Amino acid sequence: MSNASLPTRLGRTLRQDVQDMHAYVVQGAAGLVKLDAMENPHTLSPELQAELGRRLGAVAINRYPGERIDTLKAALAAHAGLPEGWSLMLGNGSDELISLLALACDRPGASVLAPLPGFVMYAMSAQLQGLRFVGVPLTPDFELDAEAMLAAIAEHRPAITYIAYPNNPTANLFDDATITRIVDAVAAQDGLVVIDEAYQPFAARSWLGRAGAHDHVLVMRTLSKFGLAGIRLGYLCGPAALIGELDKVRPPYNVSVLNAEAALFALDHADVYAAQAAAIRDERQRLLAALAAMPGVRRVWPSEANMILIRVADSAATFAALKAAGVLIKNVAGLHPLLANCLRLTVGTADENRQMIDALRSSR
Template identity: 40%
Template sequence: MTSLSDLPLRDNLVGQQPYGAPQDPVPVSLNVNENTHPIPDEVVEDIVQSLARAVRGVNRYPDREFLELRESLAGYLGHGLTAEQLWAANGSNEVLQQILQAFGGPGRSLLSFSPTYSMYPLLAAGTDTAWIDVPRPADYVLTPELVTAAIAEHAPDIVILCGPNNPTGTVLDREVIRAASEASAGIVIVDEAYQEFDAETESAVALLPGRPRLLVSRTMSKAFAFAGVRLGYLAADAAVVDALRLVRLPYHLSALTQAAATAALRHSGAMLGAVAEIRSERDRLDAALTELGYQVHPSGSNFLLVGGFADPAATFEALRAQGILIRNLSIPGHLRITAGTREETSAVIDAIAALGPGGARA
């Protein structure tokens, strides 16, 4: 049987592993930062009706420019944005891939600060963009001075800042974004996949005026509980959107995706109704694990990075055996846990407590 090593892969893909969080139909799934709360019934009804209408026209290609959806996204974000400043694709990963296709590639580079979202180096490799990995400080918090120094040293073509950062939950200060935008001659992306869970920090969308090379990536997968629909989007200067239209595949957003997302945005208040409850469960999980002696890093997201596990892999497997799936990201001593429903949060707290200090069985 042929293996990967037998194929003429590009050199920069040799030895790479595809992205993949564990998938397991367990009762308590808290490993990929999904919104664990279901979509309200009245919203489901509207989405289903919208899909039914869309299906009647799927013998034709969808609107290639998905203008109704872009207008809805602009209305949701506010800040005076217009449809011409919005873009969307099949998840924010595809949005980021299109950015790298347009502004990265051979001879160009992408810089970010680790630990951060594990897809960034994979997207860089897939577009033959050099990956520059700058370590975060011990508390994971970026400062204007750190970011400015890294940009000056490496002169990257693209910088990506994740805020709140995955997997640490660290909030991204607006002064860091301003510093990166001023220091960089290239593209600066702010990845705001978890922005709606941060009750304190204003979106980087507010910084777009006067910064034509600043891009803000968002998703409907998390706070909107729309992970299965696959809808990511971008707010940026209209010229950036034109650049992405050069690399997107024709008709890349299906009529069904457009209909579902547009309907969901009509009910943004209801769709985001669980966000406050998820924050509350995150804070309850934080307090409980802190009381058990673990180091819980501050988070503006729907998950926590938790340190103090003597053997994270063993703890991960012990919880999995009990039907609880969290995330081992190979950060020494740490595991990442998504805040779930009250019942799910209670289950993971009780299970970790039962394992004893450091996650080892008592």
């Protein structure tokens, strides 16, 4: 919303739509069990912390990022298993990549399309770049509405169509046959499809292997859910020719040498992070079972991510009760009408999840 304290003369300078919009708000979490942001709750052993410290201490921070960035790109390509003829570009988190895609596709009349509810940055990046955003509601069960999506694609001919796989905040994988129909429909309109696989470490399936058959499909991933939310590193994979064009709008040196080295360290110890992801998946199953048996929870949706969506009688009251008990979750009820009285719960450690379940039981 507009800032009432902004001097009038400055209000005439700043864009009105920027003054009218809401900023992305991060909840304060001091003193709370933090289960609101889909972070990996596991820390490194003292030995690995020391190794990381030595590697970061040896980085030439007096120099701009150079060849080490190319080393990271090659390591990520090998880790992801890129299709033949594909390459990738790096971003300061997926957020920057989403903004760069909007910038690269900002032609007169261009639009961005995505299912709703979904990741808020798809719409925000479109608005800030001056593109139209078209949101297509999911079904009440949070599945893609195939006919509505196809009709919207035919009508609006979007430059970019986002499919989050799994989706945020609903945590489900959409039907692959429906996605294929959408991919084909977008191809007929000369647009791009971006499959956002931010939660891939926790999902049963990936689109990366089948995406290689298309010259208009990009797959976006991040190391945030891998276990490195603090370093802000995302990567966009796609046909080399397409990535080469998109990479032209990327700011030089957008990934720091410290972030690159931390990412390389993590890939060198990918087995440690894979074990953490496995532990989170196991905890997710225990949480799903506990929530399904809880009388105060009206519905629990299946999850292929490190979060679980539930519906309760009064999401605001339940959120407040959990916060008072020292557990911070996310009340997503206000994001979309389909999310009425819904809460999003991050899967934490066994102890954190126990505290969350205890707080939920006490909130009834």
